[in-house]
Amino acid sequence: MIRRIAVSVFISIFCCGQLFAQAETVTGVQEYRDLLADGNPAELWVFSGEEIWFNPAGPKLVTLEACDLGKGPGVTRGAYVELPRYFSDVKKVMDLEQRLIHCRTVIQGFSRVDATAYPFTQRGQETSEVEMLVAFIASKSKGMRMNIPLKHAAEKKMFDLGEQLFYFRAGSHDFGCITCHGGEDRRIRLQELPNFRNQDQARKTYGSWPAYRVSAGEVRTMQHRLYDCFRQQRFPEAIYGSDLITALIMFLAKSADGGVSNAPAMKR
């Protein structure tokens, strides 16, 4: 009986603590932004992401420490620069965000709808947990080189599909990624467009994502970047965590192979 009481006391303290921690994160973001003088504010997302990773959550109330990002359960160091990759447990290629959705559903017991409900922060909303987790995982590979050997046939296939997508022109404006990202020194209005067929530019660009966007005041993930390019491209809305985006990310990651990851970097 005493044990039972002790456990419930512990659980209630823990839950309150969690609520408290969450509230703290949100006001913390605001405070940090206000105080910000120099340095990369993405650090705050990294800290919050780390907290989320190690905090029990979801219907199963467990942490994400059992999540295997490709280098064994719980191993975060160096995982990001080897993603996307083939995961034998699900027999498919996943990028970081797809894998996080997987872990949050299978390990923590979230429904897929809940795990994908809130991937990007909208104006006036609290910072999305996904953006914080992605910043944390990416930070654990900072300074390491992209390593995408495409050893597994499924990885090679994903790359091929991504490449095909890059050169695919459709929609009302006949745009493809190639329209905007296939030539040197191009600009849309004043925004410079990296050329992904140039290895140096591909490395520099890919190595900076996820990134703190000064214009948004948020850390944005690669899925978000591509979501917005699809919009500019006059394509239909890209579905978060879809294989379509993973294929493109595989193509971009391979194009950046050997480059150093500086994520989360800071951008306009």
Place this chain on the structure above:
Amino acid sequence: MKNLRLIFGFTVTPLLLVLWLTVPVASEDIRMEFNDLLDEGLQSKGPVQMEHFLTLDATQKMCSGLNVDINSAEASQLMSKALAQIQYPADGIYIGDWKKGEEIAQSGKGLRFNDADDIENGGNCYACHQIRQEELAYGNLGPSLHHYGKLRGYSDEVLRYTWGKIFNPQAFLMCSNMPRYGHKGILTIEQMRHIMGLLLDPQSPVNE
């Protein structure tokens, strides 16, 4: 010898079979096709509807992929067809109000999934072209159109060519990066006249 074969048959073969069965096959992923990727990864929203999007026309097919050959016989066929399909203004009036043309050239609105379906589409010409000298925020995917009329004159040929180019650039250069404003119904005939005014009205600041 016979024994050996028997041993082989009863032990090694099943072993190989078991091995073969347990080797991870990434079947789903490897067989996944491009169209499934589009089908499952994109969804209709606002003015961008999947059914319409997934129906590629011959030009889009021709201009997609790694090995685009713009000098093929098929390409020249497509170009002549595009040229024949250009609709010129029936009343022969090519030039509208350059001020309205400037607004259309500035506007990037329309046909994105977050746009409403009933707004007037923009031309977004400044995204890719320099046009008026005062506008410094211009892109460079296309050539400068500053002094467009002043440099080329205002002849009927120039009017016709420029109209055709805006209506369907694929009639002049296969797989051009420029949208087919008239052919794909991005701009109305009226809007195209205004843009023509911006480029080819001698009074337009573009030709100052």
